[in-house]
Amino acid sequence: MGITFTVHKECSESRARTGVLETPHGRIATPVFMPVGTQATVKTLTTHELLDAGAEIILGNTYHLYLRPGSDVVEDAGGLHRFMGWPAGLLTDSGGFQVFSLGKLRTISDEGVEFSSHLDGSKHFLSPEKAVDIQMALGADIIMAFDECPPADADYVYAKRSQELTTRWARRCRDRHHREDQALFGIIQGGMYHDLRRRSAEDLQEIGFSGYGIGGLSVGEPKPVMYDVLYELIPHVDPSKPRYLMGVGSPDCLVEAVFRGVDMFDCVLPTRIARHGTVLTRRGSFTIRDQPYARDFQPIEDGCTCYACQNHSRAYIRHLLKAKEVLGIRLTSIHNVHFLLQLMTDMRQAIDAGSFLAFRREFFGTYAG
Amino acid sequence: MGITFTVHKECSESRARTGVLETPHGRIATPVFMPVGTQATVKTLTTHELLDAGAEIILGNTYHLYLRPGSDVVEDAGGLHRFMGWPAGLLTDSGGFQVFSLGKLRTISDEGVEFSSHLDGSKHFLSPEKAVDIQMALGADIIMAFDECPPADADYVYAKRSQELTTRWARRCRDRHHREDQALFGIIQGGMYHDLRRRSAEDLQEIGFSGYGIGGLSVGEPKPVMYDVLYELIPHVDPSKPRYLMGVGSPDCLVEAVFRGVDMFDCVLPTRIARHGTVLTRRGSFTIRDQPYARDFQPIEDGCTCYACQNHSRAYIRHLLKAKEVLGIRLTSIHNVHFLLQLMTDMRQAIDAGSFLAFRREFFGTYAG
Numbered sequence: 001m002g003i004t005f006t007v008h009k010e011c012s013e014s015r016a017r018t019g020v021l022e023t024p025h026g027r028i029a030t031p032v033f034m035p036v037g038t039q040a041t042v043k044t045l046t047t048h049e050l051l052d053a054g055a056e057i058i059l060g061n062t063y064h065l066y067l068r069p070g071s072d073v074v075e076d077a078g079g080l081h082r083f084m085g086w087p088a089g090l091l092t093d094s095g096g097f098q099v100f101s102l103g104k105l106r107t108i109s110d111e112g113v114e115f116s117s118h119l120d121g122s123k124h125f126l127s128p129e130k131a132v133d134i135q136m137a138l139g140a141d142i143i144m145a146f147d148e149c150p151p152a153d154a155d156y157v158y159a160k161r162s163q164e165l166t167t168r169w170a171r172r173c174r175d176r177h178h179r180e181d182q183a184l185f186g187i188i189q190g191g192m193y194h195d196l197r198r199r200s201a202e203d204l205q206e207i208g209f210s211g212y213g214i215g216g217l218s219v220g221e222p223k224p225v226m227y228d229v230l231y232e233l234i235p236h237v238d239p240s241k242p243r244y245l246m247g248v249g250s251p252d253c254l255v256e257a258v259f260r261g262v263d264m265f266d267c268v269l270p271t272r273i274a275r276h277g278t279v280l281t282r283r284g285s286f287t288i289r290d291q292p293y294a295r296d297f298q299p300i301e302d303g304c305t306c307y308a309c310q311n312h313s314r315a316y317i318r319h320l321l322k323a324k325e326v327l328g329i330r331l332t333s334i335h336n337v338h339f340l341l342q343l344m345t346d347m348r349q350a351i352d353a354g355s356f357l358a359f360r361r362e363f364f365g366t367y368a369g
Numbered sequence: 370m371g372i373t374f375t376v377h378k379e380c381s382e383s384r385a386r387t388g389v390l391e392t393p394h395g396r397i398a399t400p401v402f403m404p405v406g407t408q409a410t411v412k413t414l415t416t417h418e419l420l421d422a423g424a425e426i427i428l429g430n431t432y433h434l435y436l437r438p439g440s441d442v443v444e445d446a447g448g449l450h451r452f453m454g455w456p457a458g459l460l461t462d463s464g465g466f467q468v469f470s471l472g473k474l475r476t477i478s479d480e481g482v483e484f485s486s487h488l489d490g491s492k493h494f495l496s497p498e499k500a501v502d503i504q505m506a507l508g509a510d511i512i513m514a515f516d517e518c519p520p521a522d523a524d525y526v527y528a529k530r531s532q533e534l535t536t537r538w539a540r541r542c543r544d545r546h547h548r549e550d551q552a553l554f555g556i557i558q559g560g561m562y563h564d565l566r567r568r569s570a571e572d573l574q575e576i577g578f579s580g581y582g583i584g585g586l587s588v589g590e591p592k593p594v595m596y597d598v599l600y601e602l603i604p605h606v607d608p609s610k611p612r613y614l615m616g617v618g619s620p621d622c623l624v625e626a627v628f629r630g631v632d633m634f635d636c637v638l639p640t641r642i643a644r645h646g647t648v649l650t651r652r653g654s655f656t657i658r659d660q661p662y663a664r665d666f667q668p669i670e671d672g673c674t675c676y677a678c679q680n681h682s683r684a685y686i687r688h689l690l691k692a693k694e695v696l697g698i699r700l701t702s703i704h705n706v707h708f709l710l711q712l713m714t715d716m717r718q719a720i721d722a723g724s725f726l727a728f729r730r731e732f733f734g735t736y737a738g
Contacts, residue, residue: 040688044695047680069663069688076664077684085680294438295445311416311454315446319409319438326413326695 002141002183003210005030005242005263011356015234015261018351021057021089021242023141024181025081028056028089030242031258031351033249033344034266035337039064040074040084043271044326044333047086053306053334054341057089057141059266062134063098067117067124071137079139091142091266094131094173094187097215097247100149108148110165128172136179144213145173147187152220159191167203174207183210185244191216192225194232201236211242214262218248227256234261251280251343255363258347259356270336275329277321280339284368288332293318306338307331371510371552372579374399374611374632380725384603384630387720390426390458390611392510393550394450397425397458399611400627400720402618402713403635404706408433409443409453412640413695413702416455422675422703423710426458426510428635431503432467436486436493440506448508460511460635463500463542463556466584466616469518477517479534497541505548513582514542516556521589528560536572543576552579554613560585561594563601570605580611583631587617596625603630620649620712624732627716628725639705644698646690649708653737657701662687675707676700 003023010017021028035042035050038061042050050058060080065071077083081090099106099115106115112127128146135143146169150162166189177184186204190196204212214233217226230245237243242263248254249267257265270280277289281301288300299309300317308317308331320328350359372392379386390397404411404419407430411419419427429449434440446452450459468475468484475484481496500515515538519531535558546553555573559565573581583602586595599614606612611632617623618636626634639649646658650670657669668678669686677686677700689697719728 039692039694040685041694041696044699046676046696046699064692068692069684073664073684073688077666077682083682083685083688085685295442297446307415313446313452315438315442316409316452316454319442319452323408323437325408325410326698327410327415329695330413330415330699 002179002181005211005240007239009352011351012354013357014259016258016347016351016356017261017263018348019242019263023057023089023183025090025141026056026088029348030263031344031347032057032264033254033340034059034091034264035270036061036266036268037084037086038268039068040080042337043275044330045271045337047084049307049334050086050337051088053338054345055088055337057091058086060090060092060138060140061095061098062092062131062138063095063126065092065138066095066134067119071134075137075139079137081139089142090140092135092138092140092144093246094135094144094146095126096131096144096147096187097149099126110168112146128169129176132173132176132184136177136182139179140182142183142185142211143177145170145184145186145209147189147213147215149189149216149219150191152192154191156191156193156196159189159193159196163190163196163200167200167207170204170209171207174209185209185211185213187213187215187246188233188237189216192221192229194229197229197233198236201233205238209241211244211264212237213244213246215246217245218253223253223256226253227260230257230260230262249340251340252364252367252369254340254343255347255360259360270340271333274332274336277328277332279332280336282363283366288314288318289321290318300332300335301339304335304338306335308335371548371550374580374609376608378721380720381723382726383628385627385716385720385725386630386632387717388611388632392426392458392552394459394510395425395457398717399632400713400716401426401633402623402709403428403460403633404639405430405635405637406453406455407637408437409449411706412644413699414640414706416453418676418703419455419706420457422707423714424457424706426460427455429453429459429461429507429509430464430467431461431500431507432464432495434461434507435464435503436488440503444506444508448506450508458511459509461504461507461509461513462615463504463513463515464495465500465516465556466518468495479537481515497538498545501542501545501553505546505551508548509551511552511554511580512546514539514553514555514578516558516582516584518558518585518588519560521561523560525560525562525565528558528562528565532559532565532569536569536576539573539578540576543578554578554580554582556582556584556615557602557606558585561590561598563598566598566602567605570602574607578610580613580633581606582613582615584615586614587622592622592625595622596629599626599629599631618709619738620709621733621736621738623709623712624716624729628729639709640702643701643705646697646701648701649705651732652735657683657687658690659687669704670708673704673707675704677704
């Protein structure tokens with residue numbers, strides 16, 4: 001429903017693959033990175049700047065939009081695409097991750113989660129049904145089932161209970177959802193336990209979804225642990241469906257997860273670090289606010305085709321950041337989003353050309369974490 | 370030196386006129402509004418957004434740039450045009466107004482002004498010679514003489530002493546300045562006293578400048594007082610030279626000052642009020658953050674061709690402002706700068722068409738201050 005996914009090319013030496021997601025708002029080449037527009041805007045950027053950077057799909061956050069401006073306002077505007085003026089692919093999360101991140105401000109039961117708004121402390125209740133209702137009102141092309149996300153150090157008993165709860169909630173989401181123009185993805189949980197992850201994938205596939213999120217990773221565990229979970233899990237996920245690793249966006253993790261068969265990613269990383277003056281390059285990241293860049297009149301990254309690198313120097317951007325000028329974080333945000341989208345393009349080209357392993361070797365030859 | 374000014378058309382029923390300033394960085398149609406780029410950026414906007422909005426000249430602040438990043442850094446970059454990536458006209462003020470605004474943090478003598486930096490309290494000294502040296506290093510197309518700006522309620526004795534000091538300083542600026550590609554403007558002072566204003570204009574014209582700033586207005590006096598000063602002063606200013614009313618940018622003041630013969634303006638108003646959620650329209654300004662706009666899906670101003678009005682609704686912009694998203698103040702800033710530049714274009718067209726009085730009547734027929 002809503003979208004179709006076609007695998008285009010599979011790497012013969014790894015699980016990396018390219019594909020195409022067809023949505024009511026256009027085609028999306030995978031593997032894809034989705035910039036995050038938490039509050040109906042990818043922080044500091046216009047929709048045209050996102051399109052110019054090559055974004056084909058972005059993400060909106062149900063929890064934030066439900067509280068402000070309210071899903072009713074977005075619905076009145078004709079849905080989130082129209083409210084924010086975004087013509088291409090759109091995915092909303094279920095609000096689950098944000099609600100669970102509230103810690104003491106929420107209580108979980110089988111029915112759902114009661115929580116207090118981070119804005120004004122007002123009480124709210126989110127259930128699988130309500131998460132789907134809100135997402136149907138927001139009207140994204142892809143929506144996510146309501147899940148429970150255990151912490152990285154969850155013990156087996158907790159992780160098992162959480163995986164089972166996520167399965168029951170996923171079924172209720174599936175039963176509630178009825179928008180034909182929208183795809184619903186399930187979310188695989190199970191902590192760092194391979195058998196629970198496999199069980200979660202099998203349970204969700206029995207219910208049947210248009211794609212599968214992999215949640216509960218990049219929550220504090222070491223990167224090798226995440227890579228192991230992906231390595232063990234992916235063979236148990238229906239290869240005809242897109243696999244979406246949620247909340248992951250550092251360049252090295254993107255390469256390693258694509259290598260292990262992931263098709264979709266989202267993360268606030270590029271815009272969040274940009275606001276602290278950190279920029280991404282193929283040699284690793286650096287903090288452009290630092291003193292050495294005061295008279296450095298080179299672009300952030302030589303050869304980069306983003307607006308910041310085509311028009312401005314490190315010295316100028318550093319000055320803007322030191323002076324707390326908005327243009328500074330605009331330029332670092334544009335660069336970082338462009339960088340990750342270009343990295344995905346380069347990976348897709350390498351996979352299609354049958355040279356992904358060489359690409360990966362070359363990438364880690366210059367990249368310093 | 371540096372620029373030429375040609376009067377193109379004079380209104381037969383008022384002192385309004387159109388003209389062209391030719392600078393090393395292009396032609397500028399007057400009357401012109403110059404957006405203010407205090408710290409080498411017009412707040413929130415890129416240089417391309419300014420060009421798209423129709424800006425032909427912008428302003429930089431000597432005081433701010435001298436302190437940060439330092440005029441030496443800007444000079445190393447090849448001047449302010451290159452440092453900030455601005456290809457068109459550029460004017461720097463002398464730093465005088467900012468230094469005098471520091472109040473207790475500065476001491477004036479005939480030699481110059483000692484002041485403490487608002488950034489770190491460090492001591493600095495600004496003299497007419499130093500203000501010119503810094504501005505030659507920054508390399509704008511038009512630079513301003515170092516002046517003393519008395520408060521709106523200055524008594525006659527103070528205003529007279531200040532006018533005389535400004536004249537002595539203007540001569541020292543003239544003697545110091547030697548960049549052939551740069552024009553130097555004197556600044557007419559004299560408080561609210563017509564005879565002092567006339568004396569200031571005559572003194573400065575005897576020294577000889579490429580244009581004349583009118584300083585010390587819009588500093589707290591009622592608008593009619595400012596209009597009177599302009600009315601009495603303008604006949605005493607060489608009609609072959611551009612007249613620049615400093616620090617004025619509200620729509621009604623722009624129309625009234627053009628009516629009285631002013632050619633150039635600058636003001637932080639459009640970007641400053643934008644950051645507080647206030648937008649300019651032909652019917653007056655309104656605060657888009659307010660509740661009535663929560664479900665108002667119209668553009669800020671019907672028929673406006675700016676990026677914000679072409680792409681987004683009041684409801685969306687209100688949401689962004691309430692959620693403290695940078696895109697909100699970007700959109701209000703783009704709109705306000707575009708609005709003032711469009712207002713100047715409309716005035717120029719009306720003057721050229723011989724219909725400026727009708728334009729002014731129509732403007733005040735709908736505009737609610």
